[in-house]
Amino acid sequence: MRPRFAVGEAVAVRFAEPPGHIRTPFYIRGRSGVVERICGAFANPEELAYGRPGKPEEPLYRVRFELPEVWPDYDGPTRDTVDIEIYEHWLEKADTDV
Amino acid sequence: MSEDHSHSHPHADPAGPDEPAMLTDYQLMEGAVRELLVEKGILTHAAIREAVEAMDARTPAQGARVVARAWVDPAYKARLLENGTAACEELGISMGPTHLVVVENTPEVHNVIVCTLCSCYPRMLLGLPPDWYKSKPYRSRVVREPRAVLHEFGTEIADNVTVRVHDSTADMRYLVLPRRPAGTDVLDEAALAALITRDSLIGVALPRTP
Known part of the structure; x- marks a missing residue:
């Protein structure tokens, strides 16, 4: 699968609450960040967790979020960030530039 | 608190056998x-x-060896940052299926590692994670108020330095490449490795100074 997003591109994490084994932390759903790197293609852990093959493999990204975007009341320097690995099916194009 | 400890509820005795009823x-x-x-x-x-x-048998000495080599060999450091897994294999460290991402501390950036979902940890390089790394307070707080957590570890990061938290949520594992302490120019690789602690490789502390 060709990665849909490029390094440096602004992306948003979908807000969804599906049941089951999810590797997208709740605190980052609905937040926007920038693709830091593309890690390669990996089997989908949401399928692997239930003994299914998780194929086709899908792109995994490291997305960088500014902490004040994640926590509106963050009181540290605004440049502080959290980088999180997110599978492509959780990402969409961000509405606006971050 | 009463000195009398003769109440009837069961305590887990760390030295005693597992109680079948206590097994999950x-x-x-x-x-x-x-x-x-x-x-x-x-x-x-x-x-x-x-x-x-x-x-x-795996200990943080493996990770310290990797970092000490990066401190003395700029070409190795470049390879380590480019492909952490391959650079560790180069030193004879078997990485198995681990994909290692090495994040470098600089005068502008301080990195710290967590796994908020569970306890993912670069075991091939650091051995088993410490209990606090697996604890809910560390996992929930270090992404929420990293500077307060670092302060509680005795690590003060200046406001003009960016704190970068890395949440290992999926297939990558992380190692911090700390900055080489000042005044270590005369030290050889083995002496440098002795300065590199487990906690400095997770990012909650800085290396020792000689």
């Missing part, structure tokens, strides 16, 4: 699956013991 469902399931695998000849008890022993 997962512990019971693990035991059942393990015995089935042995019974069917897929695994042996000795193989399981050896795997546990190999796991327990």
Whole structure:
């Protein structure tokens, strides 16, 4: 699968609450960040967790979020960030530039 | 608090045998699956013991060796940042299926590692994670108020330095490449490795100074 997003591109994490084994932390759903790197293609852990093959493999990204975007009341320097690995099916194009 | 400890509720005695009633469902399931695998000849008890022993034998000295090499060899450091897994294999460290991302501390950036979902940790380089790394307070707070957590570890990061938290949520594992302390120009690689602590490789502390 060709990665849909490029390094440096602004992306948003979908807000969804599906049941089951999810590797997208709740605190980052609905937040926007920038693709830091593309890690390669990996089997989908949401399928692997239930003994299914998780194929086709899908792109995994490291997305960088500014902490004040994640926590509106963050009181540290605004440049502080959290980088999180997110599978492509959780990402969409961000509405606006971050 | 009363000195009398003769009340009747059961305490887990760390030196005593496991109480069957205290085993969790997962512990019971693990035991059942393990015995089935042995019974069917897929695994042996000795193989399981050896795997546990190999796991327990890994220590942060592996990670320290990697960082010390990066401190003395700029070309190695570049390879380590480019492809952490391959650079560790180069030093004879077997990484198995681990994809290692090495994040470098600089005068502008301080990195710290967490796994908010569970306890993912670069075990091939650091051995088993410390209990606090697996604790809910560390996992929930370090992404929420990293500077307060670092302060509680005795690590002060200046406001003009960016704190970068790395949440290992999926297939990558992380190692911090700390900055080489000042005044270490005369030290050889082994002496440098002795300055590099486990906590400095997770990012909650800085290396020792000589």
